[in-house]
Amino acid sequence: MRVQYRYSxxxxxxxxxxxxxxVPIFGIWGGAVGLGALFFLEPIPRVRTDILxxxxxxxxxxxxxxxxxDVPF
Incomplete structure (x- = not known):
């Protein structure tokens, strides 16, 4: 019997x-982390107006x- 090598x-x-x-596992975790960060940054006005x-x-x-x-000017 000969040994056959395969290139991997x-x-x-x-x-x-x-x-x-x-890849699918990291994609799901990356999406969850991205959404969590987005809602964590929700109080910032720039994030609220530009993204949300x-x-x-x-x-x-x-x-x-x-x-x-309530506008001071």
Missing amino acids: PSVFGFTPKLVARW QKVPVLGSYWVRSVDPN
Whole structure:
């Protein structure tokens, strides 16, 4: 019986099969961390106006209107 060698490409020990198995898991965790950070940063006005108000259906939830009597200028 002869020993047959097969070439398995890898970069720093990561094979395509291993990467394909872990990409969906990291994608889910990355999305959860991103959403958590977005809602953690919600009180910052720049985040609220530039990101959260531009969400198609839910954007009006983050609109903060200031009463004209409360404006100092």
